[in-house]
Amino acid sequence: MIEQTLVLVKPDGVKRNLTGEILRRIEAKGYRIADLKLVSPDQELLSKHYEEHADKPFFPALLEFMMSGPVVAVKLEGERVIEGFRVLAGVTDPTVAAPGTIRGDLGRDWGTKVIQNLVHGSDSPESAARELEIWFD
Numbered sequence: 001m002i003e004q005t006l007v008l009v010k011p012d013g014v015k016r017n018l019t020g021e022i023l024r025r026i027e028a029k030g031y032r033i034a035d036l037k038l039v040s041p042d043q044e045l046l047s048k049h050y051e052e053h054a055d056k057p058f059f060p061a062l063l064e065f066m067m068s069g070p071v072v073a074v075k076l077e078g079e080r081v082i083e084g085f086r087v088l089a090g091v092t093d094p095t096v097a098a099p100g101t102i103r104g105d106l107g108r109d110w111g112t113k114v115i116q117n118l119v120h121g122s123d124s125p126e127s128a129a130r131e132l133e134i135w136f137d
């Protein structure tokens, strides 16, 4: 089934001029960019986006990081793209993310309070629908 998912190039990715490299990998995989914009998200938007993590110790640092610079928001489309982009991105911790993935090839531990891992991708059809509404409506 053709799906849509939310991909974010996080502030570390934009700052390190990796937006093009990340989009190149997404396009080379064959997914379609249905919409794209540069956003400076505020606390309200990010609290909604990361509501599942509101009780985590890293939540304040996560919001601070996500507000540290602009983010590229992408509405991405394709067959099984939700699962497919998560595989392309690699696991959350870039130190152990597999080589060949975005996080594994381009990310590492910088010793920061929050894991800086370049990209976000929705983790389920329900999350994708919820997050696309937050970022694109």
Ligand code: IDP
Binding pocket: 053, 058, 062, 091, 092, 113, 114, 115, 116, 117, 119, 120, 121, 123
């Ligand atoms: P995901 O982005 O791979 O789906 P989540 O568990 O949903 O990972 O966490 C959201 C984001 O919060 C991560 O991408 C990362 O930036 C940050 N994060 C997750 N776990 C930790 C942690 O244990 N310490 C610091 N930051 C974390």
Ligand code: MG
Binding pocket: 123
């Ligand atoms: Mg997540």
